[in-house]
Amino acid sequence: MNYKKKKVITIGVVCELTGLSERQVRYYEERQLVFPERSKGGTRKYSFLDIERLMEIAEKMADGMQTFEIKRMDKQRNATLREKMLKGQINAQFGQRATKRP
Amino acid sequence: MNYKKKKVITIGVVCELTGLSERQVRYYEERQLVFPERSKGGTRKYSFLDIERLMEIAEKMADGMQTFEIKRMDKQRNATLREKMLKGQINAQFGQRATKRP
DNA sequence: CGTGTAAGGAATTCTGACACG
DNA sequence: CGTGTAAGGAATTCTGACACG
Incomplete structure (x- = not known):
């Protein structure tokens, strides 16, 4: 859907954009801080959102x-x-009912 | 600046997203229809905008x-x-001058 | 704990060429 | 003209391990 969330970027580019080493990026994945997807061959794919996350x-x-x-x-x-x-959902529910009972 | 214009996507992903073959994508570059960047190693990097372009x-x-x-x-x-x-620029110019001479 | 590195292998990409039409 | 393909090489990425601290 959104460009920001599409997992299409390889680790090399991620390292360039974040300034981190491959080792660091993979380690943060090991520690469950980021969750890249994988190609059929097994290479990691990151989104721009992941990159923002890594910079955080x-x-x-x-x-x-x-x-x-x-x-x-x-x-x-x-x-x-x-x-x-x-x-928010609860408020929305009340709101709907209120408007439906004039 | 904009995610859509950042050249960060390798040809493999481009092919997945567009449905085109690598041969086709490279050929359209040869014909000057798309202009990927290159990594130091020489691998092509595309943007989401390039992908939209390729689909067109x-x-x-x-x-x-x-x-x-x-x-x-x-x-x-x-x-x-x-x-x-x-x-548009000409109109803007006239607009400015007009407001500056009351 | 967080990170660097050398090691060996596998996946990915590149170019130039031949083929078909 | 537009595209497929086999060929050989180079760039990129992967994992598991050892090292340091």
Whole structure:
């Protein structure tokens, strides 16, 4: 759908754009911080969103954060987002019913 | 700047997304219809915009158009665009001067 | 823990050419 | 003209391991 989310970029280009080494990029995958797709042959494919993600990670690593901490922060962030979306849905439901009972 | 214009995609992925063969994609480059960048090693890098362009080309080829005709149409289209932009600039100039002489 | 590196192999891409039509 | 293909080589990527700290 969106260009930003399409996994089409090889690791070499990712390294150029992020300034990270291949070793680092693969390690962050091992630590479950990024999730590239694979070609049939097995080469990794990243999206622009993954690249942004990796630059965030690089920044946090530079600040002395450890991979597991970054992952923990992510889980927390996602949980918060889910919560907000849930509340949004509930409000939407109430809104619909209200308008349907004039 | 823009994701759509960044040349980061290898020919293999381009072929998957467009349905074209490598031979076709390279040939359209030879005929000056697309202009990929190159890595230091010499591998071609395409943008999403290039991919859209290639899909347009594929459509025109399927309609029986020849490469030189496609290129000619492009020249014409660009010339028209340049003309419009020029007119736009002229209008902008007049607009500015008009507001500066009350 | 996070990263560099040498090792060997596999996947990917490149060019120039011959073929068909 | 537009495309397929086999050929040989080069660039790119992959994994698992050892090293350092």
